[in-house]
Amino acid sequence: MKIGSGAKLRPGARPMSGHGAEGGEPIVLETRRRRTPAEKQAILSELKRPGAKVSAVARRHGLSANILFRWRREEAAGSSRAAARAEGLMPVALVASRRTAKSEAGVIEIELSSGQRIRVDGSFDSAALRRVIDILDAR
Numbered sequence: 001m002k003i004g005s006g007a008k009l010r011p012g013a014r015p016m017s018g019h020g021a022e023g024g025e026p027i028v029l030e031t032r033r034r035r036t037p038a039e040k041q042a043i044l045s046e047l048k049r050p051g052a053k054v055s056a057v058a059r060r061h062g063l064s065a066n067i068l069f070r071w072r073r074e075e076a077a078g079s080s081r082a083a084a085r086a087e088g089l090m091p092v093a094l095v096a097s098r099r100t101a102k103s104e105a106g107v108i109e110i111e112l113s114s115g116q117r118i119r120v121d122g123s124f125d126s127a128a129l130r131r132v133i134d135i136l137d138a139r
Contacts (some may be wrong), residue, residue, distance in 0.1 A: 033062070040071055047072060114134055 058065040
């Protein structure tokens with residue numbers, strides 16, 4: 001079994017299938033191509049050109065289109081984090097607060113044409129609310 005001149009062997013790799021012809025040494029080829037950050041950036045810059053298609057750029061570089069979508073998503077996430085750090089913003093985690101039975105029913109806010117607002121919780125008397133709205137609307 002011959003190995004192409006550009007193939008890389010992983011040191012200490014276990015055989016996936018078969019052994020080499022010479023000396024019974026296992027042959028395991030590195031199937032994943034590792035790209036440097038500079039190579040990734042160059043490929044991503046091709047995607048930013050007007051009319052660039054992800055599938056065409058991926059084929060040209062021997063990549064899956066999914067890889068390019070992931071790189072683009074990772075780049076966007078990294079740049080937004082960098083921008084937030086530059087502006088002095090810190091990430092915030094929100095913790096759900098305890099709700100009382102009254103607030104779980106919800107709140108309704110009604111804005112009348114006059115600009116007045118009425119807020120009622122979920123346990124309101126609709127007939128009484130109707131009378132309040134009629135009185136306020138008549139003003």
